[in-house]
Amino acid sequence: MKKIVFALLAILVVIVIGIAALLALVDPNQFKPMIAEQVKKNTGRELVIDGDIHWRFFPSIGFDIGQTAFRNPEGFAEPNLVQFDSAALSVSVMPLFSQQLEIGNVSLHGGHVFIQTLASGVSNLDGIGKQADTVAEPKAATEPSSTSESQPSGDKKPWTLTLQGIEVVDASATVRDDQKDTLTTISALNFSLSRFAPGEWTTATFDVTGKNNDLSFSANGETALLIAKGLDSAQVKALALNVSAQDAKNKIESVTLNVDHFQLGEWATIDFTAKGQVPDLAFDANGQTRLQLDEAMNTVSLEGLSLNTALKGKMLPRPAMTLNLDADAQYVMDKQQAVLSQVAVKLDELAVKGNASFKAADIPVIRFDLSSDTIDLDAFLGIKQDKAATPSATNASEQMSTPEKAADKNKEPDLSALKTVDLAGNVKIGQFKVNNAKLNDVAMDVQIKRGVLRLKALDAKLYQGSIHATAKIDANPTLPTYQVTKNIKGVQIQPLLKDVANNDVLAGEGDITVNVHGKGLSEARLRSNIAGTVAIHFADGAIYGVNVPEMIREARATLKGKKAEYVKEEKKTDFSAMKATFTLGNGVASTRDMAVESPLLRIAGEGETNLVSEAIDFTINTSVVATSKGQGGKDIDHVADLTVPIDVKGDWTQPSFSLNVAQLLKQNNELEKKAKKEVERGLEKLFGDKAKDEDLKNAADKLLKGLFN
Numbered sequence: 210m211k212k213i214v215f216a217l218l219a220i221l222v223v224i225v226i227g228i229a230a231l232l233a234l235v236d237p238n239q240f241k242p243m244i245a246e247q248v249k250k251n252t253g254r255e256l257v258i259d260g261d262i263h264w265r266f267f268p269s270i271g272f273d274i275g276q277t278a279f280r281n282p283e284g285f286a287e288p289n290l291v292q293f294d295s296a297a298l299s300v301s302v303m304p305l306f307s308q309q310l311e312i313g314n315v316s317l318h319g320g321h322v323f324i325q326t327l328a329s330g331v332s333n334l335d336g337i338g339k340q341a342d343t344v345a346e347p348k349a350a351t352e353p354s355s356t357s358e359s360q361p362s363g364d365k366k367p368w369t370l371t372l373q374g375i376e377v378v379d380a381s382a383t384v385r386d387d388q389k390d391t392l393t394t395i396s397a398l399n400f401s402l403s404r405f406a407p408g409e410w411t412t413a414t415f416d417v418t419g420k421n422n423d424l425s426f427s428a429n430g431e432t433a434l435l436i437a438k439g440l441d442s443a444q445v446k447a448l449a450l451n452v453s454a455q456d457a458k459n460k461i462e463s464v465t466l467n468v469d470h471f472q473l474g475e476w477a478t479i480d481f482t483a484k485g486q487v488p489d490l491a492f493d494a495n496g497q498t499r500l501q502l503d504e505a506m507n508t509v510s511l512e513g514l515s516l517n518t519a520l521k522g523k524m525l526p527r528p529a530m531t532l533n534l535d536a537d538a539q540y541v542m543d544k545q546q547a548v549l550s551q552v553a554v555k556l557d558e559l560a561v562k563g564n565a566s567f568k569a570a571d572i573p574v575i576r577f578d579l580s581s582d583t584i585d586l587d588a589f590l591g592i593k594q595d596k597a598a599t600p601s602a603t604n605a606s607e608q609m610s611t612p613e614k615a616a617d618k619n620k621e622p623d624l625s626a627l628k629t630v631d632l633a634g635n636v637k638i639g640q641f642k643v644n645n646a647k648l649n650d651v652a653m654d655v656q657i658k659r660g661v662l663r664l665k666a667l668d669a670k671l672y673q674g675s676i677h678a679t680a681k682i683d684a685n686p687t688l689p690t691y692q693v694t695k696n697i698k699g700v701q702i703q704p705l706l707k708d709v710a711n712n713d714v715l716a717g718e719g720d721i722t723v724n725v726h727g728k729g730l731s732e733a734r735l736r737s738n739i740a741g742t743v744a745i746h747f748a749d750g751a752i753y754g755v756n757v758p759e760m761i762r763e764a765r766a767t768l769k770g771k772k773a774e775y776v777k778e779e780k781k782t783d784f785s786a787m788k789a790t791f792t793l794g795n796g797v798a799s800t801r802d803m804a805v806e807s808p809l810l811r812i813a814g815e816g817e818t819n820l821v822s823e824a825i826d827f828t829i830n831t832s833v834v835a836t837s838k839g840q841g842g843k844d845i846d847h848v849a850d851l852t853v854p855i856d857v858k859g860d861w862t863q864p865s866f867s868l869n870v871a872q873l874l875k876q877n878n879e880l881e882k883k884a885k886k887e888v889e890r891g892l893e894k895l896f897g898d899k900a901k902d903e904d905l906k907n908a909a910d911k912l913l914k915g916l917f918n
Contacts, residue, residue, distance in 0.1 A: 248279075252337050255280040260295065271299025271313060281333045286385065287323040290333055294319030312372045320380040328387040375402040382419075395419040408438040410446075426454040432468075446470040461485035474504040476512070490522035496534075511538040526590045532556050545569035552579075559589050565634075577634035586643040618733040624660075624684035632657040645708045647671065660684045674700030674718070688729045695723035702747060714864070717750015717787065725793060736820040737796040747787040752805075755855070755866040756780045783807055789814075796821045809833060816857070825864055827857040 241258045248256035260275010278292040299313035326332045382395040400415045416429035430450040436443050448468040454461040462484045471477040482495045496516035502509050516534040536552040546568040553562045563579035586592075638651040654665040664680035678695040703716035725741030728734065756779070782805075789803040797817050805812035816827030831853045859865040 252279075254282070254290070254337065270301075271297065273297045281323070281325075282336075284327070284331075285323075285325050285333050287325070287383070289321070290323060292319075292321050293317055308368045310368055310370045312370075314374045314376060315372070316376040316378070317380065318378045320377065322382040323385075324383070325385045326388055330388060370407065372402075372405040374404060375400065377401070391422060393419065393421045405436075407436050407440060410435045424454055424456045424459075426452065428452045442473065444470070444472045459485070459487045468500075471500075471502075473502055473506065476501045489524040490520060492518055492520055494518035507542050509540045509542070511536075514538060527557070530557050557589070559584055570631075572629065572631050575630060575632045575634075577632075577636075579634065580637040582639045584638050584641050586641070587645060588642075592644075619731050621688065621729065621731050621734075624662075624682070624689055624730075627657055627662055627682075627684040628660040630657055631659075641669070646705065647708065648676075671697075672701045672705045674698055676700075682730070686728070688734070690726070690728050691730065692726045693723060695721070697721040697723075702750065714753050715747070715750065716753065717747040717784070719745060719747040719750075721745050733821075739820070740794045741792075743791040743793065743798070745787070745789050745791075747784075749785060750787065751781045751783045752787075753781045754864070755782055782810070782812075784810075784812070793820070803827075803829070805829075814857075818861070823861045825857055825859055825861065828869070829855045829857060831855060 241262070245256045245258065248254065257278045257280065258274065258276075260277060262275070263273045274296050276292075276294055277296070278289040281288055281290045295316075295318045297314070297316045301309075301311040301313070324332070324334060377398065377400040380395070380398040380400075382393075382398070384393040385391075396418050398415070398417045401413070403412045405411045410433050412431065412433055414429075414431040416427075418425075418427040420426070428451065430448070432448040433446045434443065435445075445468065448466070448471065450466040452461070452464040463482065464484075465480075465482045467480045469478045476499045478497070479500050480495075480497045484493045485491070494516060495518075496514065498514040499512040500509070501512070514534070514536045516532070518532040518534075520530045520532060521528065533555040534553070537550045538547060539550075540547040546566065549565045549567075551562075552564060554560070559581070560583075561579050561581045563577060565575070565577040565579075568574040633656040634654075636651075636653045636655070638653075639649065641648045641651045648669040648671045651667070651669040653667050656663045656665055660683065662680075662682040662684070664678065667676070667678040667680075669676050674697060676695065676697045678693070680694075681692045683690045698720050700719050700721070701717075702719040703713050706712045706715060722744045723741070725739055725743070727739040727741075729738050759780075784805045784807045786806045787804070789800045791798045791800045797819055799815075799817035801815045803812075803814035803816075805814075811832045812829055814827055814829035816825070818825045818827075854869040856867050856869050857864055858867070
């Protein structure tokens with residue numbers, strides 16, 4: 210027994226003497242030139258070790274190294290690609306004999322990485338390892354073709370790996386791209402990993418602060434990590450991440466992400482929050498979802514995504530709004546396609562549901578199928594239908610007379626977005642209100658492709674009638690072009706006008722056909738460049754604001770030289786049919802075939818309205834074609850076949866109607882003949898035989914011609 214003890218002591222003494230001799234006789238710093246030479250040979254770069262290298266023998270063998278730098282080539286903003294203040298690494302010796310690699314704590318202090326891409330495209334990462342490749346090639350040619358001797362036998366015990374921990378303290382990094390003029394800096398990075406071994410849970414924590422161009426950011430987090438013994442899978446649990454960011458315009462106060470447990474092919478529960486401000490908008494959001502990444506790491510699925518957001522800011526139609534989103538989603542990486550299903554979005558009272566998809570490409574492809582029970586766009590946008598506050602045409606023209614308003618009227622909308630997306634989809638709305646117009650059963654088919662917006666179909670019911678419309682806007686020319694067709698059938702005109710324009714001047718059941726086109730979408734160009742036709746056909750209605758039979762009685766009294774008897778009647782003219790075709794062009798809408806029919810009257814009109822100034826200039830000729838009791842119960846038999854011209858002047862908001870007396874007398878030649886006979890009879894009574902005097906007749910004729918012309 211004593212011999213065994215003495216043998217062990219002898220071995221221990223030899224080891225101690227060997228270590229002492231190694232420390233006394235071998236200085237590891239003498240290997241610095243050799244290390245630098247090998248690095249230079251294999252990378253083409255210089256390695257500068259300014260700090261000392263120290264041996265470490267307890268509790269494991271290893272070394273510490275002081276300040277070290279790996280140089281950049283000439284011409285870059287910083288001299289070093291990588292540098293650190295100190296690093297340490299150790300390995301336990303005895304477990305190596307049992308094929309166990311036990312690494313002690315790995316530490317790195319004051320590490321810094323600098324990566325730069327010059328304006329020429331040259332990077333300080335270029336060329337690293339080229340010298341090693343050129344050296345390795347001839348070596349590979351001399352190696353034996355058979356490697357069976359170096360292959361481990363199948364019955365050997367596999368190596369196992371353990372790591373006591375990793376510690377990175379006060380690390381930093383700079384990534385600079387002079388081509389793109391971007392700069393990202395990591396001013397402080399700390400990272401720690403507790404004891405790590407395959408098949409065992411370990412804990413990792415980190416914190417980082419930095420700046421990406423003008424955006425400052427900071428983040429910290431922690432998680433538990435498990436690497437399988439076969440190193441073929443991993444799991445994460447209790448992941449907690451916190452992020453904040455800020456620049457001159459935006460402030461992201463906090464973004465949090467919490468994951469309960471994540472593993473490929475399994476569902477993970479995720480909770481998240483976000484709070485911050487962007488220009489004219491503050492948001493406070495929270496939500497949750499279940500996430501799965503398949504084992505092929507190709508498909509990401511979200512189930513039960515729920516997002517609730519409180520919004521405040523000037524960019525909203527209201528001071529504060531609430532956004533709720535529920536959906537399922539899936540993203541296929543190799544196809545770069547995302548699919549949203551069972552989408553339900555609610556922004557205050559505006560609710561939309563449906564499905565959508567997105568495919569990433571140079572021009573993203575978006576498809577959707579959406580529906581809503583009710584959308585009141587006026588209430589949503591905060592538009593008040595206070596017609597009393599609507600400015601008159603005169604006031605409007607005065608308000609638009611300033612250079613700023615003139616510039617706004619000529620400003621074209623920015624349609625560049627139409628060139629950046631391939632979009633197609635359908636929208637259905639049960640009840641829809643816009644500009645106080647009420648529509649039902651709205652169905653819309655929309656497409657955007659290659660800078661062209663197509664409204665392939667818009668169908669809806671409105672005011673006991675229906676509408677079918679198509680439209681096209683082409684954003685590719687310098688000035689965008691447009692085409693619009695619209696067919697409105699069986700619509701009750703008066704309630705529509707009351708709701709949309711607060712105007713009840715016209716009543717009846719109407720059909721309207723619109724076929725127009727033009728160039729330019731600014732207000733001024735829409736009015737001046739629009740061309741095409743608008744055909745109207747109204748039935749069983751009335752024109753309010755004018756009583757034509759009353760004006761006929763006034764005309765009759767005028768012809769008799771009397772004042773019309775005043776009767777209090779509603780100012781309206783009934784009709785059985787009204788037709789007109791308006792031709793649009795050069796800023797004017799004109800018609801030559803306006804016709805209104807009723808059992809008693811025939812009205813034919815022509816004229817034009819200026820689409821820019823909104824001025825009206827129409828002449829309407831009204832004829833009594835029957836001999837019966839007229840509108841209002843007054844007898845107008847004695848004026849049958851009388852044609853009464855009415856001038857319509859003013860503007861769109863304040864039209865005026867007046868009797869054109871001169872035209873009335875000029876158009877009715879029989880009246881002129883009757884008047885001439887009455888004048889002759891009067892002259893005979895006054896002057897007797899002298900009434901036949903030529904001078905007196907000529908004077909009377911001049912008087913009549915002045916009256917009738």
